[in-house]
Amino acid sequence: MSGLFAEILDSTLGSLERLGALTRFFGRLLLMTPVGLLRFRLVIEQVYNAGALSLVIIMTCGLFVGMVLGLQGFDLLQRFGSEESLGTGAALGLLKELGPVVTALLFAGRAGTALASELGLMRATDQIPAMELMAVDPMRRVVLPRFLGGVISMPLLTAVFVVVGIFGVQLVGVQLLGVDQGQFWSQMRGAVEFDDIREGLIKGTVFGIACSLIAVFEGYNAQPTAEGVGRATTRTVVVSSVATLVLDYILTAIFF
Amino acid sequence: MSPEGRAADGELADNIAVMREVDYSIGEKTVFSGLDIEIRRGDVTAIMGPSGTGKTTLLKLITGQVRADAGEVVVDGLHVDRLTTSDLYALRRRMGMLFQNGALLTDLSVFENVAFPIREHTDLPERLIRTVVLTKLEAVGLRGAATLMPQELSGGMARRVALARAIAMDPDILIYDEPFAGLDPISMGMVLRLIRSLNDALEISSIVVTHDVREVSQIADYSYILADGRVVASGTPAELQTHPSAIVHQFMDGLPDGPVRFHYPADDYYEQLLGSEPGR
Numbered sequence: 001m002s003g004l005f006a007e008i009l010d011s012t013l014g015s016l017e018r019l020g021a022l023t024r025f026f027g028r029l030l031l032m033t034p035v036g037l038l039r040f041r042l043v044i045e046q047v048y049n050a051g052a053l054s055l056v057i058i059m060t061c062g063l064f065v066g067m068v069l070g071l072q073g074f075d076l077l078q079r080f081g082s083e084e085s086l087g088t089g090a091a092l093g094l095l096k097e098l099g100p101v102v103t104a105l106l107f108a109g110r111a112g113t114a115l116a117s118e119l120g121l122m123r124a125t126d127q128i129p130a131m132e133l134m135a136v137d138p139m140r141r142v143v144l145p146r147f148l149g150g151v152i153s154m155p156l157l158t159a160v161f162v163v164v165g166i167f168g169v170q171l172v173g174v175q176l177l178g179v180d181q182g183q184f185w186s187q188m189r190g191a192v193e194f195d196d197i198r199e200g201l202i203k204g205t206v207f208g209i210a211c212s213l214i215a216v217f218e219g220y221n222a223q224p225t226a227e228g229v230g231r232a233t234t235r236t237v238v239v240s241s242v243a244t245l246v247l248d249y250i251l252t253a254i255f256f
Numbered sequence: 257m258s259p260e261g262r263a264a265d266g267e268l269a270d271n272i273a274v275m276r277e278v279d280y281s282i283g284e285k286t287v288f289s290g291l292d293i294e295i296r297r298g299d300v301t302a303i304m305g306p307s308g309t310g311k312t313t314l315l316k317l318i319t320g321q322v323r324a325d326a327g328e329v330v331v332d333g334l335h336v337d338r339l340t341t342s343d344l345y346a347l348r349r350r351m352g353m354l355f356q357n358g359a360l361l362t363d364l365s366v367f368e369n370v371a372f373p374i375r376e377h378t379d380l381p382e383r384l385i386r387t388v389v390l391t392k393l394e395a396v397g398l399r400g401a402a403t404l405m406p407q408e409l410s411g412g413m414a415r416r417v418a419l420a421r422a423i424a425m426d427p428d429i430l431i432y433d434e435p436f437a438g439l440d441p442i443s444m445g446m447v448l449r450l451i452r453s454l455n456d457a458l459e460i461s462s463i464v465v466t467h468d469v470r471e472v473s474q475i476a477d478y479s480y481i482l483a484d485g486r487v488v489a490s491g492t493p494a495e496l497q498t499h500p501s502a503i504v505h506q507f508m509d510g511l512p513d514g515p516v517r518f519h520y521p522a523d524d525y526y527e528q529l530l531g532s533e534p535g536r
Contacts, residue, residue, distance in 0.1 A: 126359035133319055133353045134373045134425075135345040141376070 025217050028139060029147055036144040046149025050111040050212070051156055057110055058103060062161040065102055066168020069093060073169070074177050083179050087188035090169040091162075095192065095200040096255075099162035101248050104207035107154055108240035112215035115146050116236040119219025120229035128220075143220055147212045154208025155201050162200060199255050206247055211240040272297045272429055272461040273318055278327035280310075280317065287313050289485045291327070300455050300462045302472040302493075305482035306507060311465040312356075314482070315433055318463070319351060320344045332428065349377060352422030356434040358414035360406040360421070366393070367402040370421045377425065392420040396450060412443025419450060423458065430454065432464045436471055444471060451475055469508055473497075481507060 037043065069090045077083045122128050122142065131138045166188075173179040215236045222232035273295040280288040287310040295301045303311050316322045317329050320336045329336045334347055360369050370389045374380060380388070393399040396416040406414060415435060422430060432451060436444045452475040455462045466472050472479070473493035481489045481496065481504055489496060489504040496508060506514030522528070 122362075125362070126355045126357060127361055129321065130353070130355055130359035130361075132321070133348055133351065134376070134421075135348040136373070136376045137345075 021221070022213070022217050025220075026213055029144055029213070029216075032140055032144050033148065036140060036148060039145070042141075042145035043148045043152070046145045047152050048149075050107075050115065050146070050150045051153030054107060054110045054153070054157060055160065057106055058157050058161050059164045061102065061106055062099075062164035063168040063171075065098060065161075066090070066094065066165035066170075067172045069098070069165065070169040070172030070177070074173055074179065083173075083177075084183035085187055086169065086173045086179050087166075087184040088191040090173070091166055091188045091192050092196060094162045094165040094169075095196050096203075097248075097252075099165060099200050100158050100203035100207055101244060103154065103158045103161045103204060104211055104244040105241055107150070107157060107208070108211045108215070108237050108244070111150060111153070112211050112236045112240050113233045115150065115212070115215040116219035116222070117229055117233045119143070119146070119216060120222030120224075120232045123220070123222060124224040124226070124229055138220075143216050147216050150212025150215065151205065151208045154211065155204035158200060158204030199251075203248065203251050206251060207244050210243045210247055214240045214243060270297055271295060272332055273463070274328070274330045275314075275317065275324075276328040276330075278317065278329060279325045280313065280322070281325055282313075286485055288324075291482075291486055293480055293487060295461060295463055296478065297461050298455075298459065299477040300452060300464060300475050302476035302479040303463060303465045303482065304467060304469060304472065304479055304507065307467065309482045310485065311467075311482060312433055315353070315431055315463070315465055319348065319353065319431065349425060350428045351431060352425070352427035352429070353431040354415065354418050354422050354433065354435055356437055358406075358411075358418035360409075360414055360418055362406050364406075365402070366398065366404050366406070366409070366417050369406065369417060370424050373421065373424050388424065389420075392424050393417075395423070395454070396420045397446070410443070412439050412446065415439065415443070415447055416450065419447070419454070423454060426458065428460055430460055430462045432462065432466070434466055435464060436466060436468045444468075448472075448475055469510070483507075 070086065073086050073089050073093075074083055077086055077089065119128075119142065122138075128138045128142070131141060170184065174181050174184050218232040218236045218239070222228045271294045273293075275291055275293040278288050278291040279286075280291075291314075293303075293314075303314060305311055313322065317324055318331055318336065320329075320339065323337050331347060332350065334343070336344070336347070339347065360366075361372060364372065367389055370392050371385050374385050374388060390399055390402065393402055396419050398413060398416055398420065401409065401413060401417070406417070409417060430451075435447050435451065439447065448471055451462060451464060454460070464472055464476065473496075476493055479490065479493055479496055480487050483503050489499050489501055491499065496504060499505070499508075502514060505511070
């Protein structure tokens, strides 16, 4: 029993230590951000890597999530005879919840793993120590642009996901199931407010910070072995996904 | 520069790097105990020794990647252990290091890899950067490979590109970590010739960590042999060939058994075979 207690204590202390290291790492990145933004070309390259290269998966998933939402929403609303509200319900659901959360989960799986494995491999192949020996700070040159690229990309990807998702809802609801086109759009325009859009974009930005931070932290601190890089990549997806859902609850409660 | 970072005595003038009574441990394992080494300015100095004797760790101490537990590490008159991060980076700008695997940045072309430190540390116009990079690549015989990506290079070529990058900022000290590991004889000959010719042409000091005794003996001015966390012998390659120490003899002649045992310490062989626990 005491062995089990000691194990739980060890594990808790280990997690707290890691959380402390992550916080310090975040602090360092924040302090460097003004300087990092001066070399905006490096950030733009990473917006392309993390953002533009994730577009296909985001748009594909957005379309299908929207289409499923169209089917399920229509089924539900039909029972109350208010299928014209499909546009409003779907838009609010996508803007406030599904858009930011699903985008963050996809971002963690696509861009987050790419960031973590890239940084882990750079360490394993001595590229990061080589930079340090060339008197180049890898945090500033490699980590910061990737972090900022992720942070900038996430709200943009969220917006794309929501727009494509609404198109998917419209495709199923209006084109397939015959919901009135005018009602669909006008009810949506009437009910959706700027605050709803703001909530979605704030969530997207916060998730972007969390997912990018976890990815660069795990990759940069990966053990320089094949196993270490694999473990860092796995942890990126797991921790990012959990963090996204926990943060989602906190943000939803704040905006409630 | 912080005043405590500068070495006080003037006797260091002849030496580019000095280690005095250095102790260093990793966890429970003692890597160095009372290590003394002097690297003379302008020489090619070889640091040799069996695998696992801490040769690469020694380079990490010189470059300030790790700090000694006790003793002094002085490079070009500066106490590496006492430097602030910015002073350490300033010192590293005067060093070039060749990693065992080249450590080229895989997302950059050969040209961009060599240009990397120049772009990071200077505001030179693009035209001048191009001239400098092509000059460095010409020095290692790879001007024609400027547009290739690192994954298109052979091991020897990657090592030479890394060498061009290491000399891009015209360093005072060039440090080589196992520069011949895994190279075919032709590539090895090329790297060997480059180490000597660059040292003489650029009037720099070179530290070569290796266990390729015969190869490095052709170009080294002075050599140290490390074992058991200390220097067991030092001298010119000719002096080491006739050194009376058994471990130096074993190392220089490549004997499989001697003071450095072939077998890793273990329990009695027969007892272990007859025992019930696997792996014990």
